[in-house]
Amino acid sequence: MTCFLGVDIGTYQTKGVLVDESGTILAEARRDHDMIVPRPGWAEHRAEEDWWGDFVHVTRAVLAQSGIPAEEIAAVACSAIGPCMLPVDTQGAPLMNGVLYGVDTRAAAEIDELTARIGADTILARCGNALTSQSVGPKILWLRRTHPEIWEKTATIHTSTSFLVHRLTGEIVIDHYTAANTSPLYDVATQDWTFDLAGDICEPRHLPRLLWSGEIAGEVTEAAAEATGLAPGTPVTTGTIDAAAEAVSVGVRHAGDLMMMYGSTIFIIEVTDARVSDPRLWYAPWLAPGTHASMAGLATSGTLTHWFRDRFAQELPRDTAFPTLAAEAAASPPGANGLLLLPYFSGERTPIHDPLAKGALFGLDMTHTRGDIYRAILEGIAYGTAHVTETFAEAGAAPARILAVGGGVQNEVWLRATSDITGLTQIVCDKTVGASYGDAFLAACAVGAAEPGDIDRWNPPAREVPPEDHPAYATQFALFKKLYRDTKDIAHALKGS
Structure with a gap:
């Protein structure tokens, strides 16, 4: 049997699903976690416990539930809430809690400053998005200004998905869909990082390598295999934000x-x-x-x-x-x-x-x-x-x-x-x-076991709500x-x- 593992980290719950080549669900697992609100307007997760810890838990749970040998999993894909902001050191260890997506509004002052400095029209033309609480760039600038002791130790700025992929493969990568939320650091025309709009936010070395969501980012390392129960060498996709995987799951x-x-x-x-x-x-x-x-x-x-x-x-x-x-x-x-x-x-x-x-x-x-x-x-x-x-x-x-x-x-x-x-x-x-099922489908597509149109067979429409x-x-x-x-x-x- 050839199987595909999809894992999604949500705001309050992590879900894992194991499916076969026809899209039949063989096993599911879930684990709850909390959103931390240390003060009004802030929203955080603990990367070690809520992201990596949950990934390990649900992966081991679906393997145990299904009884399927890990070697029969042909590919793994993960998604997670985003865009998030997590600084890590040279060893990949988190230096603080992960700062969540647009529900976290701590960088309002940086948003206003960058918009005034660069110009709203220029930001929209170059980055495709106005600067809002969803934008990661202002949150990185907030970190650099308010916590210089953390910034000095920061080797990479991860989002939630890129953090998981790094733990699984050792590769530091991010998909274009997620990266576009890092305004004003991503140029939608060149589809590459840009630093000419606000070079004081961070340096190129701080950002992951860009890939597309369905590309294989790397393989499960020996250390990750020992932690998760997956087989070493299992292909892992670049992954994406949970909402994108959710859209894939229903045929968008x-x-x-x-x-x-x-x-x-x-x-x-x-x-x-x-x-x-x-x-x-x-x-x-x-x-x-x-x-x-x-x-x-x-x-x-x-x-x-x-x-x-x-x-x-x-x-x-x-x-x-x-x-x-x-x-x-x-x-x-x-x-x-x-x-x-x-x-x-x-x-x-x-x-x-x-x-x-x-x-x-x-x-x-x-x-x-x-x-x-x-x-x-x-x-x-x-x-x-x-x-x-x-x-x-x-x-x-x-x-x-x-x-x-x-x-x-x-x-x-x-x-x-x-x-x-x-x-x-x-x-x-x-x-x-939802997203974990979309992840499993993206994993199947990444290794050629499915085509994009196959999602209509995997998950057909059931009813309409007029x-x-x-x-x-x-x-x-x-x-x-x-x-x-x-x-x-x-x-x-x-x-x-």
Whole structure:
């Protein structure tokens, strides 16, 4: 038997999956971890424990569960949250916790300074993206300025995936899709690192070698084999960010295909036939030469459901809390009995790019129930998602097909509200495992055991969720956007309070 291993590191959970050449899942494993929030606006992971430790755990678990000899794994691919920022020393040891993607807003001052110094138009033209909390470049500059003692020891700046690949193979590489998030250090025209825009951020020696996601980065070393149970010499791909692997898992590959990922954040990727240049969205080369992707993401989505469960449903058993809350939300009508929620609990990424935005629950009265509030949270996320899909259309990239994936698709209220509020039909595929399954497919493609089109056979569409018309949603979507505009000054004035 020929098998393929895919492992994905998420914000709160790591998943591993072992599949055969037909895409049949032979074994799955998961391991939870926490997102560390040492202060408001910061978000971190422990690279040794949460990234490498989880990889080792789930890999050994799927090997034990399947009973398949490690020698029968033809290739390994991994993905992880990103873009992240992790400085390591000459031995590859982390020098601090990994700084997470756009939910971490610590480099707001560096973003403003670099934008003013370089020019917003120049950054967009050269890098394909405005500088936002999603950008790694300002976070590296923040590190260099605020922690010179760490910077002095820094040999390489990793993201989460490149850190895993280095542990597995000893190679220091990063894929182009991830690298494009390192603005202003990546030039989308030359598809190479650039240092002429801001040479004071770091030096060329600090950044990994560029490869495409499906390229083989190296082979499992003896040390990595001993730790993970994999066979020495097993090919390992370059890997990518989790959202990209998630898109692959449901067949996003043609221009106009859009992935709607329901996870800790809503993340959206649309494959396009040319570069979309809009400061409200993100751009990156897709996973192979000559391909393009336009992206968007909310700062908090599934994280809000976790927050609500942990703060306001503590009496519910943890394993049944979410189904119970979903049932309570389903008992509340569309519009949540007049409640509106701004889901900006960690600022917001696209399309407003406002790290100082605040969460808000508006319209409360003495009749509202926990179910109303939980429904308002799900609808608030859906309104934020609709704001993004509206932006795609305004940018000339209205999607032709939407494929929904991620743990949140199990929440029918959330899934249905998103279709109804956006006015778009969503397709849910047979397997909703997500990024780890996409990783396994990328591993199969990397060694010639599958072609990109084979994903339609591996994971065919299972059902559609067409939109239904609810007058409350049309009214409240307009009020949602107005509520942000009308409270923006207040939110900004609350900074530091």
